[in-house]
Amino acid sequence: MTRHTRRQFLAASAAALATRSWGADRTITIAMLPKLVNIDYFDAAKRGAQRAAAELGVTLIYDGPTEPSGSEQNKFMDTWIRQGVNAIAIAPNQPKAMKRVVDKAHAAGIKVLTWDSDAPESGRDLFVNQVDEQTLGEKLIDDLAQQMGGDGEWAIAIASLDAANLNTWRRFSEARAKAKHPKLKLVATEVTKEDENFARQKMETLMNAWPNLKGIVAFDSNSVPGACEAVKRSGKVGKVAVVGNSTPGKMRGYIKEGVLQSFYLWDPRELGALTVRLAKQLCDRKPIQNGAQLPGFGKIQLSAADPKTVIMADPIRFTKDNIDKYDFGI
Amino acid sequence: MKRWTLPALLLVEIALFTWISGVRLDSGGAAWTYFRGYFADLLAQSAPALLLALGMTLVISTAGIDLSVASQTALVACVMSTFSEGQRFWATAVPIGMLLGIGLGLTNGWLIGRLDVPPIIATLGTMILYRGLCFAWLGEAENSPFLSVPGYEFLGEFWGTLALITLAFLGFGTWFQNSRWRREVLMMGGNRVAARYAGVPVTRRTLEVYGIVGFLASIAALTFTARNGSVSASSLTGMELRVIVAVVLGGTRVQGGMASLPGTFLGVLILAVLDEGLRGASRWGEEHLPFKLSHLQFVLLGLLLVAGVWLNSRREAQGTPKPRS
């Protein structure tokens, strides 16, 4: 090998090396679309997703509409499909509105996951379920029934009548009440518009209108503190039980005062992280199997009903005793 | 405001956001592919807003306002969604939806024209009422019969929306521009009493204008459902505000008496490009801004509105002799 050719060879191999490292530099881009931005729950999920993205070395885009709207989410999907991301994870507001964009994403070779709530008919590749809907709905009503002594009138406070996952939980709760707790009587369902104060006013009036009310299930993070405040101000602590799902930060005061005994939540940061990990797994074309080990998370648990659904964990039941053990960042 | 201000603003926006979003346009082919997709999405997404804005332009030029447009559109879509899918949908749901839209618009017109309820109050009431009817009609359901209707999807695609928008803006616009009807409507906005003295059937024209808005709302419902495939009771909430902003940005005078259909068209597009740009720039925002990009969306919307209308009013002031203190 002459000097000349050796130099040529070196140059060629350097070039090859450069191309390869440039190829590896083109990292996977994962886009995450929450139901809406600027609220505590999805902000916490974002922090978890960012942490996982940094660990895995993927690029993360996390953005979404400022109102919980399915058509606005579709616009984000269109934008990201055009930009050519590798995977999109969406928490759909209106699951049935996704069919067109999911087909379009698949045609462009983009993986689509759902997280937080599902769109089973859209043909998505995977659903990351933070909690089994049925388990949560049933736990809530079982907890309430136990606190009410299995007997009496109860009411529902819900953020909106057409929020998909809240209403799924509500349906499971109502069905469970009918089947397992026949002595419970559902007397009213009120809409609270995701507003703590509005919820408080409505629940105060409700407790006055139904003086024998013994329990309230509140289905979102603002209805629960609203209901608690109403119970507290009406002087009905201990007489009206409240359960629901809310964040530790908002509930700490009430649970320590004993206004409510328990509420439920999962770690939204963990949900964000798990979604990113599974999206990476899909992009790498690695299989997702029941019981398989997912780096950084642990064993994957698939839903019995749907092999394309990963269940994160059981919801955590927060009580006076364990609330200080958890910090979800919200 | 000069004639070229709005188009120039639009071009600057597109250029700026394309640069920020970091899309690589190495070759002419890549640029063509990207922009083809970009404009197709932009038009198809904006179709409902464009149609509603057309109606809103007429309403505002009569010195009225219609806060209920989004609720009307949603109610029409909700009612249509309860019809069975298949070919029959075209013969049942679509005409009934259009009739319903016209009816909702005429109800507004009746309140405003016949009962003399101020437009902002009448339509504030019907905004709540129509939205309430959406919930009463659909409840928690999300209905999606639309994409199983043969040919329906076309209304939400680029060519379908292009045809509808062309028909609405060029077809209607050409007639409107040269009609006596236009002069009468603008006259009502300029001075209602004078219009009445001049023999303009004010009540009748009011009913017509709001009826047209209702009809356009039903067409907007078609394009919305064709694009998204489903509807639920809270769909399109908050849309009325964006439509109003687009119309006044486009140069229609909010006190009435002056309308600009091309301006409205550009106004809607300017807002749509802004939205689209911010959606595409999330990664850039994450790296370069100390706060979230979505927060900027609110601020830019507000600034754009004030700046646009201010420029507009300056042109007007040059034409009118009397300065106001």
Add this chain to the structure above:
Amino acid sequence: MPLSVLLRASHGRLSRSLGQRLLLLALGIVVLLGLIGICLKPGSSFAEVLKRAGPNVAPTLIAGLGMTCIIYTGAIDLSIASIVAVAGSVFGIAVHRGLPPSICFFACSLTAAGLSTFNGWTIRATRLPPIIVTLAGLALYRGLALILADSAVPSFPGYFSIPGEALHLPGKVYPGWLLLGAVLVAVGWEWSARTPRIWQALGSNEEAVRLAGIAPSRVLQSAFLVGGLFLGLASLIYVTRVTSIEPSRLALGFELSVIGAVVLGGTNIFGGEGSFLGTILGAFFLHFVGEALIFADISAYWQEVITGMVILSVIGADCAMHRKRKRMEELA
């Protein structure tokens, strides 16, 4: 003296149509209370319904008094909900910094009053229609509230947690008294002072005000200033009665209920006519409609429909009653 002529010519105490509207509303409130009374179950307390009404209606009502000042002049403020959000952010930041409660309260009210005044100033400076300026404010201030929170608090979790009882005094303990104070001031002031009537004069005829030797733009500015003071008080109650303040969703839709209360109360949306008393009745009327819906066990799916119908029928009936007179005036 032209001014006194002007004031006499602009509506004096209560015009006949306004008086009828007040009667209609008072009657409506009695009917609603009667309805609630019929629906009471053993164990429910009617006194409770009355006792809660004041504190609950306080923010809407007080903000409504401020909005009445502004609507008198023919202007409107669509941005008040977003202003409350900014006030909430400022309050949250002050609490987060550990400032004493009185300073936090002051900062909150001052922010709201300041932004309202700023609206007035912008309208003056740009000579744009108030609806445009405040529509822009609706978007802009919401963004401002979010940006403030995000930049002042590292890794802002999306809401401010407001701990302790002291920080909730105005909203949870004293709203009734604050309401009473605001109402007394407003009604007494309307009865005796001439400023509210100059606002009305501006709303009914700007040219006449100018010819009377008063600068219209300063009248408008003063309306936004006084409106801002009321809004500052309303914001304080609004912000201190919740345990967590979310700048992104705080007070969403507040402007609609406030403007609803004002126009229900018979204040002309184009200015020139109205009364604080009407706004007070309007706010209570809306509140009792909401209460009656729950007592009458109306399904949540139908509540909005009925609310919309009630608003439309009250205003529609009133407008229809006075339609002939107004047309005659218009053509005269």
